[in-house]
Every structure is written in C-alpha cells, then in structure tokens.
Amino acid sequence: MTAKTAKTHEDRRTQAGRKPAPRERDFVTLGIAFAAIILFVGTAGVVLPDLIKAWTGKEASPDTALTNALLLNIALILLGWQRYKALSDELDTRRASEEEARRLADLDHLTGCHNRRSFTTALGDLLNDLERREQALAAIAVDLDNFKQVNDLHGHQAGDEVLRTTAARIQRLLPDGGILARLGGDEFVCVVPYHPQVPDRVDQLATRMIEQVARPVPYGDSPVDVTMSIGIASSTQIEDMRHGTTSAQKLMHKADIAMYHAKKQGKNRFYWFEPPMENELRFRNELEAGIRKGIANGEFRPYYEQQVDLESGKLVGFEMLARWESPEMGVVGPDIFIPIAEEIGVIGEMSEALIARAFEDAKEWDSQLTLAVNISPVQMRDPWFAQKLLKLLVRHxxxxxxxxxxxxxxxxHENVGMVRSxxxxxxxxxxxxxxxxxxTGYSSLSQLRSLPFDRLKIDRTFISELKQEEHGEKLVDAILAMSDGLKLPVTAEGIENExxxxxLKRMGKMKGQGYHYGRPEPAGLVLERLSRQDLLAKDKLDNVTEVDFTAQGSKRAG
Structure with a gap:
C-alpha cells in the first residue's frame, strides 16, 4: 500500500467515525426554521384574516388553537434564526482559528520563517512544477559556525537573537520566489529560482549572505560575532523531480553534504555539491561507526616512540602514540581518526583506555624509563580531567x-585559568x-612564565629544516636560548637522519625522538628491544632469568 493510498483510507475512517460538523448541524437548524416558516404561512392564511375581522368587530374571535399555533410558529422562526446565526458565527470563528493554527504549524515560532515540514512540502511542489519551466532551483543549506559557543558565552537569549537576526538578514537578500526555512537549532535552508546557464547569480547571493550574516549582532553591551558555512545543490542534479517531498529531501541532502564540506574546508565559505563529496561523507560516516565500534572492541592500541638523550645516546623513555588496528582497514594513523574522535565526542573515552593500557605496558620497563602521553585540547576542556588522570595512576x-x-x-587560548589549575x-x-x-602556536613569554611547564618540545617542522636551511638553525637556536632563560629542558621531535x-648535538643538551631511532612500535616489540638492552623491570628480569634457567636445566636433564 502506498503512502497516498494509506492516507486516503485513514481519511475515510476518520470521516466515518467523526461527529457531525457544525456546518451540518447548521443546515438542520435552518431546515427547522424553514419548516416553521412554511407552517406559519399556512396557518397565517387562515388565522390572520379572522384576526383582522375580529379586531374590526365584524366577526367573533378566531379559533384559539390556531392562534396559539401561529404564535408558536413565530417563536420557532425567531429562535431558529437566532440559533442559525449563532452557529454561523461560531463556525466562522472556528474556521479562522483552524487557519491560524495551520499557519502557525507551518512556521518556526522563533524566526517566523517556514519549518522543516512546510518547507519540504513547498519545495516538493516547486520541483513538480519545474518541468514546465526553463528555470532551475538552488537549495542553499546554511549552518552557523561555532553557534554553541554563542550560547555558552552569552546565554541562550543571545543565541535566540542571533537566530532571529540571521533569518531576517537572509530573508532580505532572497529574490522573488525564494523561500527560507529554519530546520532546527542553527540550521537554515532556502531555495531560490535561477537560470541554469547563469549559476553566478547564486554564487553572488551566497557571498552576500556570508557578508551580511558576519556583521556583529547587537546584544546588550557586547555585540555577538558569528559566521556561517553554506552548501548549494541544484535541481539539475536530481534525476527525477516528480516525486514531491522525496525529491525535495534528496535535494536538501545534497545541499547538506556541500555545507559539511564547507565546514571541513575552514568554515565561513560556500561550496556547490559535487558527487565525490557524497562518497567522502559516506566514508566519514563509516569511519565514525568504525571508531565507536573499535573503542568497544579494544582495537585502539598504544604504540611507543623512543626518546633518547642526544649527548649520551641513552634511551630515557617513550612517547605513547595511538594506532587503530582495524580488521577492515589495517593499521590506521592518528591523523585520520583523532580529529573525528574529537568531533564526535569519544576522544576522552579512547584516550583513557589507551593510557590505562600504556600504564600496564610501562610497568614492565625499567623504572627509570618515562612515559609521555599526548592530551587532546578537547580533554583539557574537561574540568575533571586532572582528577580522572590521577585516578588512573592510582588504579594501575x-x-x-x-x-x-x-x-x-x-x-x-581557550581557558588559561582552568589549564593552569x-x-x-x-x-x-x-x-x-x-x-x-x-x-607553531601563539604562546607568549608571559604565559610560559606563568604556567608551570616542566619541558618544551620543539615542533618537528623546525627540526626538519636543520638539514637544508640556515634560518632553521637560527630558529632552533632562538628557542633554545629562550628555554635556557626559562630554565626549561627541551625535547626535539622529528629527528630523521644523522x-x-x-x-642538534652542537646546540646543547636535550632529548630527541624521531625515525632516526626507529618507528613507533607496539608493546611486544618494545619489550624485545628493552630485553636486548637490559632495560626491563626487575621482576620482569627475574621472570625471564627463571624461565631461562628452567629451560637450561631441562636441556641438561635431557
């Protein structure tokens, strides 16, 4: 059964079981009034002449029963007409209320523009009519950038004002025939007609929208700044436009994909939909699902990169680096999954599981070897992060x-006070x-002096320049001079060759790490390396010695 057929059947069932409408009851009342009028005419034709003659004294009084019937007919006519008029007024009021309720159901209560349901229906109707015209339709998906921060910093009333102002600014820019809707939250969508051979008109509209929305929104003493990302899809990219709301949803979906692409490319810009974007989004969704599943199945493993004292060449510790050992994709690097884990809000859970496993691995190393762990900026926004980490230390x-x-x-730069704490x-x-x-960032000397750091790590981009560019050595020298003044030891990462x-050795004492000493290794290979260098934990060495002794005794016994 199709949706249309099902709706028809439902309408019939509703009509069969409903009470008579006010209009039907009005006709009954009106019928009674007309019947009373007809009876009045028949009765009056007999009674009135006799009444007139009785009043003039020519004849005796008419029949009392007929007179009473005439008066009753008059009363019925007056009552019926009054009732009919009252019901008609009630019907008009109810009809106006229903129309107002229907209108409000089609509008967003905050901005006054269309909502998702009414916009989808309107877009479907426009697509159905489009085949008879030479025009095309452009669906423009709009999403405000970092809108959550507006609510967090200024309050939800400020956020509502930003939404109302944004809707008003977009509405003023739309050409004739354009429709604007708020889909929910900070998501808007509009549709505008254009000629397929002149898509530049849509580009110009999107550019003006970005410029207008970026103007500060007045709110109290502190204007609110906001930008937006835009995705555009054309009706020419829809194969069949005759399916109403289904075609409308397909067009809106393509505009959404282009909008997400704009966000990924840096926000505050627009992109037209292109088919590869859909494949990219599908892969992204598969990655998200794979990451969630991988966390539950323990597929994320700690790998370890050596940290060496450059002067002596002695191994002093390891930095833990995350790897995803995916059954489908193999070993995946952190540059692929870490940004996605941060965006979907699972980086904390992933990191805590990796750190817990790293603690257990590092307990098998020599007690002089250190363990370095990278912390995501997202984790640093959690006010309970320090307590969670200390609990992990105690638990393990x-x-x-x-x-x-x-x-x-x-x-x-997000919350220096909380980071310091x-x-x-x-x-x-x-x-x-x-x-x-x-x-690579924007740390100031005052921040470095006020925040109690124990060490600086020089970014690998500066270290890699030492092999070919003279100014690279000057930059590293400057960083080392500053670290000496702050009495902070230094680690150089990205050492790839002799x-x-x-x-770096000529520049002073420091730790270093990089592929020159070997690539990151899983826990098993690290233990083999430490065993060769006699750097396992004492109880681990005792176990190894006991196993070796037992094996040698077995050989002698044999």
Whole structure:
C-alpha cells in the first residue's frame, strides 16, 4: 500500500467515525426554521384574516388553537434564526482559528520563517512544477559556525537573537520566489529560482549572505560575532523531480553534504555539491561507526616512540602514540581518526583506555624509563580531567614521576585559568607537564612564565629544516636560548637522519625522538628491544632469568 493510498483510507475512517460538523448541524437548524416558516404561512392564511375581522368587530374571535399555533410558529422562526446565526458565527470563528493554527504549524515560532515540514512540502511542489519551466532551483543549506559557543558565552537569549537576526538578514537578500526555512537549532535552508546557464547569480547571493550574516549582532553591551558555512545543490542534479517531498529531501541532502564540506574546508565559505563529496561523507560516516565500534572492541592500541638523550645516546623513555588496528582497514594513523574522535565526542573515552593500557605496558620497563602521553585540547576542556588522570595512576599503581603529559599551545587560548589549575594539580602529584609542538602556536613569554611547564618540545617542522636551511638553525637556536632563560629542558621531535642529529648535538643538551631511532612500535616489540638492552623491570628480569634457567636445566636433564 502506498503512502497516498494509506492516507486516503485513514481519511475515510476518520470521516466515518467523526461527529457531525457544525456546518451540518447548521443546515438542520435552518431546515427547522424553514419548516416553521412554511407552517406559519399556512396557518397565517387562515388565522390572520379572522384576526383582522375580529379586531374590526365584524366577526367573533378566531379559533384559539390556531392562534396559539401561529404564535408558536413565530417563536420557532425567531429562535431558529437566532440559533442559525449563532452557529454561523461560531463556525466562522472556528474556521479562522483552524487557519491560524495551520499557519502557525507551518512556521518556526522563533524566526517566523517556514519549518522543516512546510518547507519540504513547498519545495516538493516547486520541483513538480519545474518541468514546465526553463528555470532551475538552488537549495542553499546554511549552518552557523561555532553557534554553541554563542550560547555558552552569552546565554541562550543571545543565541535566540542571533537566530532571529540571521533569518531576517537572509530573508532580505532572497529574490522573488525564494523561500527560507529554519530546520532546527542553527540550521537554515532556502531555495531560490535561477537560470541554469547563469549559476553566478547564486554564487553572488551566497557571498552576500556570508557578508551580511558576519556583521556583529547587537546584544546588550557586547555585540555577538558569528559566521556561517553554506552548501548549494541544484535541481539539475536530481534525476527525477516528480516525486514531491522525496525529491525535495534528496535535494536538501545534497545541499547538506556541500555545507559539511564547507565546514571541513575552514568554515565561513560556500561550496556547490559535487558527487565525490557524497562518497567522502559516506566514508566519514563509516569511519565514525568504525571508531565507536573499535573503542568497544579494544582495537585502539598504544604504540611507543623512543626518546633518547642526544649527548649520551641513552634511551630515557617513550612517547605513547595511538594506532587503530582495524580488521577492515589495517593499521590506521592518528591523523585520520583523532580529529573525528574529537568531533564526535569519544576522544576522552579512547584516550583513557589507551593510557590505562600504556600504564600496564610501562610497568614492565625499567623504572627509570618515562612515559609521555599526548592530551587532546578537547580533554583539557574537561574540568575533571586532572582528577580522572590521577585516578588512573592510582588504579594501575603507576608512579606519577614516570608520567609526562604533553599539551599543545592551542589549549592555552581557550581557558588559561582552568589549564593552569589542571597543570598545578598534576605537578603537585609528581606528573611532568610538557608544552608540545612549541613554535607553531601563539604562546607568549608571559604565559610560559606563568604556567608551570616542566619541558618544551620543539615542533618537528623546525627540526626538519636543520638539514637544508640556515634560518632553521637560527630558529632552533632562538628557542633554545629562550628555554635556557626559562630554565626549561627541551625535547626535539622529528629527528630523521644523522645530519639533523649532529646539528642538534652542537646546540646543547636535550632529548630527541624521531625515525632516526626507529618507528613507533607496539608493546611486544618494545619489550624485545628493552630485553636486548637490559632495560626491563626487575621482576620482569627475574621472570625471564627463571624461565631461562628452567629451560637450561631441562636441556641438561635431557
């Protein structure tokens, strides 16, 4: 049964079971009134002449029963007409209320523009009529950038004002025939007619929309700044436009895909839909599902990169790096899954599981070897992060002085006060804190002096330039001079060959890491490396010795 057929059957059942409508009851009342009028005419034709003669004294009074019947007819006529008029007024009022309710059901209560349901229906009707015209329709999906921060920083009333202002600004820019709708939250969509041979008109409209919406929104003493990302899809990209709301949903979906692509490319811009975007989004959705499933199945594993004292060449610790050992895709690097895990809100759960496993792995190393762990900026927004990390240390009985967490410079700009509090809490328990990727962000000297860091890590981009560019060495020298002034030791990452290593050795004492010492390894290969260097934990060495002794005794017994 099709949806249309089902709706027809439902309408019939509703009509069969409903009470008579006011209009039907009005006709009954009106019929009674007309019957009373007809009876009045018949009665009056007999009674009135006799009444007139009786009043003039020519004849005696007419029959009392007929007179009473005449008066009753008059009363029925008056009552019936009054009742009919009252019901008609009630019907008009109810009809007006229903029309107003229907109109409000089709509008967004906050902005006054269409809502999702009414817009989809209207777009479907436009697509059905489009085949008889030479025009095309462009669906424009709009999403405000970082709108959650507006609510968080200024309050929801400010957010509502931004939405109303945004809708008004877009509405003023739409050409004749354009329709605007708010789909929910900070998502808008509009449709505009255009000639397929002149798509530049739509480009110009999108550009003006971005410019107008980016103007500060007045609110109290602090205007609110907001930008938006736009995705555009054309009706020419729909194979069949005769399916009403189904075709409308397909067109809106393509515009949504283009809008998400605009966000991924940096926000505050627009893109037209292209078929590869759909494949990219499908792959992205598969990655999201795979990441959630991988966390539940323990597919994310810690790998370890060596950290070496450059002067002595001695191994001093490892940095934990996440790898996804996916059954479908093989070993996936963090540059693929970490940004997605941050966006979908699972980075905290993933990181805590990896850190817990790393603690258990590192307990098998020599107690002098340290463990460095990268912390996502998203985790640093959690006010309970420090407590969660300290609980993990206690649960796994891992010494705090062997742990070094690494945070990036971007963490310092969101909430310096909270970051300072977290760093202080961790350092008070003996955990080391390093500033990672130093030189690529916007850290100021005042921040470095006020935040209690234990170490700086020079970003690999500066280290890689040592092998060929003279100014690269000057930059590293400047960073080292600053670290000396702040009394902060340094780790250089990205050492890939002997030339870079020798250049760093000449610059002073520091730790280093990079592919020159080997690629990141899983826990099993790390244990083999440490066993060869006699750097396993004492109880691990005792177990190994006992196994070796037992094996040798078995050979002698044999």
């Amino acid at each position: 009985n891992f010494p705090a002085n062997r742990l070094d967490i690494e945070i990036t410079e971007s963490c310092l 977290m760093i202080s809490s961790l350092r008070n328990q003996g955990v080391g804190v390093s500033l990672d990727d130093f030189g 030339v870079v290593l020798e250049a």
